[in-house]
Amino acid sequence: MTLEEKLAQIVGYWVDQGGEVVAPMQGEMATSGRYEEATAHGLGHLTRVYGTRPVDPVKRAEWLWAEQRRLREETRLGIPALVHEECLTGLAAWQAATFPTPLAWGASFDPGLVEEMATLIGDSMRELGIHQGLAPVLDVIRDARWGRVDECIAEDPYVVGTIGTAYVRGLQSTGVHATLKHFVGYSASQAGRNHAPAQIGPRFVEDVLLPPFEMAVLDGGVRSVMNSYAEIDGAPVGATPEYLTDILRGRWGFDGVVVSDYFSVAFLQVMHAVAADRGEAAELALAAGIDVELPTGDAYLAPLAERIRAGLADEALVDRAVLRLLAEKEELGLLDETFETPPTSIDLDSPAHRDVARRLAEESIVLLTNSGVLPLAGAGADAAPRRIALIGPNADSAEALMGCYSFANHVLAHHPETPLGFEIPTLAEALRGELPDAEIAVVEGAAVEGEDRSGIPAAVAEAERADVAVVVVGDRAGLFGRGTVGEGNDAESLDLPGVQRELVQAVQATGTPVVVVLLTGRPYAVDWAVDGADAPAAVLQAFFPGEEGAPAIAGILSGRVAPSGRLPVSLPRSAGAQPYSYLHPILGGPSEVTSADNTPVLPFGHGLTYTTFERTGLTVAEPTVAAGDSFVVELRVRNTGERAGTDVVQLYARDLVASVTRPVAQLLGYRRVDLQPGGEALVRFDVPTARLAFTDARYRRIVEPGDVELWVGASCAEKETTASVTITGPVHPVTNDDERYVLTEVITRSGVARQTEPEAALRA
Incomplete structure (x- = not known):
């Protein structure tokens, strides 16, 4: 192989990258040139073929199969490209099923069901010619202010590891490689800020952050790992062999492929300043153990080639990475695949998908408090309330049911003219179906964000006429400032966004029994809602429960479904109590020598049922x-x-x-x-x-x-x-x-x- 052919195998190309922001600093970083030129010597990865814009899956598969044939027939080595996609809440593609977010997996405490879900996701991916999924996220939650909490499973490493490994087993059982994210230290950032330094000690890394990854490597046999953007005690993970080589390969025996988080090789120059240019960044990353640069070849192509030819970098580092990537392609069957027959039809949201989505949503919803108002139809249909005021910004919103890495919130938010492509009833629709004899009046009351209080009086008036008020508040997932939670949407406060607390308390003041439904991507400081004489009659916590989330919530409200979720993360007292974990030593809890109390409002593992x-x-x-x-x-x-x-x-x-x-x-x-x-x-x-x-x-x-x-x-x-x-x-x-x-x-x-x-x- 020539140097150019080697380098082509250890980079990706983002074919459809446009103006939509779906990755950090995306516009500043993509510099791979025209596609035809970039693939003249072959290609390692095709980046997000289905997941960057809404495309018809069958038509896109036709293009992909043809492109793979072109790489086989028109490049000297004839090596097809490996295709990767996001798959955290289901395959991130148009028309594909959207499952509950990982924080809901943790709330279910059900690894077996998560494995079922991942198997279905993998089946869809393999049918579309996708070989690698960028999931699961095994970061242990440390700070509820961090925007990516909804992508994580729990604050307990054992729960993260068992459920994350179940996902790996399910996905890889279909012939699709899972990718562990983000190795390591990403969730321990200062002040809960995305891409912030992690000032943590080696014992904390060993005992809290590494075990989930260790489980997935040793017991799950995972085939790919993605580096973290983090720097730990001043050392960027992407340039540190201690993590990506010594621990991952030397101690655990991992023999798969390490891929870079998007643009993280270039970030060694741009955000960490440990490299003077892209070529030096490439050398540092390769030496540390990053085999493939994603999503494009900003550093591993021309800058690295120039550095090698100048005698500043050892080509043996490239050889090592190329061999690993080629071994992965051989393992996946790519080297023998002829790509003759693309799929002519595909159901990415089959009854099997919806069944698992429903069961996982039902198991994940946590009943935080209940004074007896729930279930609404506790003594049968005749006892159900005749008039229900369904209030709140998330009461009639499908987007509020889905996480940051759902295709709808990640991509379709940039394409408002495009339909979702799958069925996802809102809670208003689901509750009408659940309680057909009840009169249900829907009032928004307030938006998720902003200071507009003009809708609160109408909500109060409707509550006064109702037998019970169900107030649905919480988050709207998005990225980098779009939304209230998600990648880049970190929070300084853990109060409910906007004026939603005022809305709940105004409805509560009517004297009508109030049930609060929290549709969120993080736990909020809602002590006022779960404790005290003025608290609502019941509170349900749902962590972005996906396409079947609304029927699941409606079923729990009515009593058709018994709540069984448990908190995978402590319910915080305040933003000032962060970071917090129930896994604290004696000095990490409350004591008489400090006036600051970090005791959570509700502890890890809490969840009520309709029985005892x-x-x-x-x-x-x-x-x-x-x-x-x-x-x-x-x-x-x-x-x-x-x-x-x-x-x-x-x-x-x-x-x-x-x-x-x-x-x-x-x-x-x-x-x-x-x-x-x-x-x-x-x-x-x-x-x-x-x-x-x-x-x-x-x-x-x-x-x-x-x-x-x-x-x-x-x-x-x-x-x-x-x-x-x-x-x-x-x-x-x-x-x-x-x-x-x-x-x-x-x-x-x-x-x-x-x-x-x-x-x-x-x-x-």
């Missing part, structure tokens, strides 16, 4: 366990209410005395358990002691002997049934061979039905 559960008899099979081995924990869960429901059984631990400070609570395992009224289940957790591993004072990953407190409750803050175990023996150094992931099983009381977690959920 009793958790009893937590026992450990053996009181001691050798460091490096596993121990078995059992408890009984009983549905003590009058309705069927789902409990999310959460097992927590605290290492009481350790050589470095440890969290006051740590999730060891979780399991969804469905029970009929009066039903009882025995839940068993097989817990590897490596789940309690940490980085010691010498920066070794170890399991340390000592006493461990265990408990199960309705959240991390509730110790309903407790036990203890003592880890014994010498310190155990953790290796890649250690089992670190909890296995659970449920045995019904009758002993007839025996259920085990899907393998993906078990070993994730």
Whole structure:
């Protein structure tokens, strides 16, 4: 291969890039030249063929198949291009299904269902000739002010890792490579600002930020990783071999391909100033371990070629990257593909897509509070309210149901003349279908953003005439200043945007029972809505639940669906309490030596149901366990209410005395358990002691002997049934061979039905 042919294989080309802003500093960075010239020597990646503008999938597939044939027949080496797309909430393409956002995946606590979703996404992608998906996001949430919270799964690394790995398994089972984002440190930025420095220590990186990626590499077998834009303690990740080579490849044995986040190679010059020009930036990135520059070849083409020919960079770095990329193409079958028959029809939003979208939406919605007003049809249709005031800016909005990386909010927002291309009922439409005998009056009241209060009196008047008022408030997802949450939409305040709090409180003052529905991409500081005598009668939290989100919410409001979601992130007290995680040491919580209270309004794992559960008899099979081995924990869960429901059984631990400070609570395992009224289940957790591993004072990953407190409750803050175990023996150094992931099983009381977690959920 000539140098030009090598470089062509380690860059992408953004064929349809236009004026729509869908990536940071997009207009300033794309400099790859005309497509025909850029592909004269071949091409590594085609960037977002389907996902940059609304295109008919079948017609676009015809173009893609023809273009792949051209690359085979008209370039000297005849190597087709690898096609990548965004797929965080479903394939980001026109007419494709839009699933709940990742924060909703976390709220479901259901890795198996997330794996089902990812399999459907992968099937659609493979049918359209797409080979790599830029998902999942495995950043651990640290600060609710950060705009990209809705793209993340949870504030707990174990939940992020198990659910993220399930996504990887599902997508890759279809022959599409998943891409882990954003490795590493991106979500730990200062003040919750996008692209801000991360001033964090190596132990925090090791014990909190790396484990989800480690799970996806070791247990998910992920084939691609994307670097983070972040700089950690002054070292940009994209120029730091410690992360992209030493840890990823050396320690974990990753043998796939590392791709750059969009323009991040050029950012080494432009935003980090560790490179004098694009050529030096390219050399730094290649040396660090970034194999492919996306979305275009701003640095890896002419600037790098010039540097190599000047004797300033070693061509061996290019050879290493090219071999990795070619191995990936061979693994995907691209080197043998003839691209003769493009699809002539395709259903990107089939009944199977909608079924999974519905179930995941239903499982993800969290009932925060309920004084008894819900369910609205609690005693049957005759008891349902006759007149409902449906109020708020998100009450009749489809866009409010979708996240930042949905095609609708990411791309179609720039094409208002184009229909969505799939069905997504608003809550107003869904509630009318759910309660056909009720008179439902819809009043906006106020916008998501802005200071206009002129609509509030009409909302108040309608509430005064109603039996119940449902007020639907929250976010509008977008990018870089368009919207209230999403990439580049960071917040200085965690108050509801605009005058939405005033709208809720004005309706609440009428005396009509009020149900607040929060449709958001981040948790907001809504202590006024969940606590105190003046709080609304009930509050539902929905994190952008997708195309079936409105029927799911309507079903929970009516009582047809039992709420089962749990908070994957603590409900914050204020913006001033950020960053916050329930995984804090003693000094990270409230104390008598500070007047600032960071106790969340509602804790991680909280979520109500329409029934009640009793958790009893937590026992450990053996009181001691050798460091490096596993121990078995059992408890009984009983549905003590009058309705069927789902409990999310959460097992927590605290290492009481350790050589470095440890969290006051740590999730060891979780399991969804469905029970009929009066039903009882025995839940068993097989817990590897490596789940309690940490980085010691010498920066070794170890399991340390000592006493461990265990408990199960309705959240991390509730110790309903407790036990203890003592880890014994010498310190155990953790290796890649250690089992670190909890296995659970449920045995019904009758002993007839025996259920085990899907393998993906078990070993994730």
